[in-house]
Amino acid sequence: MAEFLLEIFGEEIPARMQKNAGAQLAQLAEGWLKEKKIEGAQVMSHVTPRRLVLVIQNLPIKQNDVSEEKKGPALGAPQQAIDGFLKANNLKSLDECELRDGGKAQYYFVNVLTPGKQMTELLAELPSHLIAQFNWP
Known part of the structure; x- marks a missing residue:
């Protein structure tokens, strides 16, 4: 099983927006995993005033055929x-x-x-997908 870590560093995130930002990041990642038919992965997000972090654990090495x-x-x-x-x-x-x-x-x-794609090939698309779909209020 593989793991994926994405850390986005930026301007200070207001306290009132941090919780929703972390939840949205996790939700977008879960939707992407579902769209790519990747099952069994665990998605977690963490937020600090200047960072958004996404951790995906238990990723298979490749998609199922x-x-x-x-x-x-x-x-x-x-x-x-x-x-x-x-x-x-x-x-x-x-x-x-x-x-x-x-x-x-x-x-x-x-x-x-x-045939299923290798996970490294698929995960290369994930950061740009998340950033493009992320919505700040």
Whole structure:
């Protein structure tokens, strides 16, 4: 498991704004983790009059791989639709797809595996995301 520490040093933060600033920083980080489908991490924030600190513990080394089933064109669909589906999913032919009943017609389905990114690559985006989304009253 990995840890992430972000310390933002700046002008003095008024006492009445410190608690909300820390909570907002943690909330933004939790939202980002959820958006990136990173589970099990613990987020904490700390505030001093001149610093905002974010600590994220129990980060996995990489994102989980995601397997997604995609529904393609129906059997007998125009060749243009089939070609678009194959190209969008990096397939060479319909032989790589499974033909199944989809209600009114038979459709082509494919399971697409998206490998997870390394955590170091993802965390490089986090500071700029937090700063861009942070809102001072």
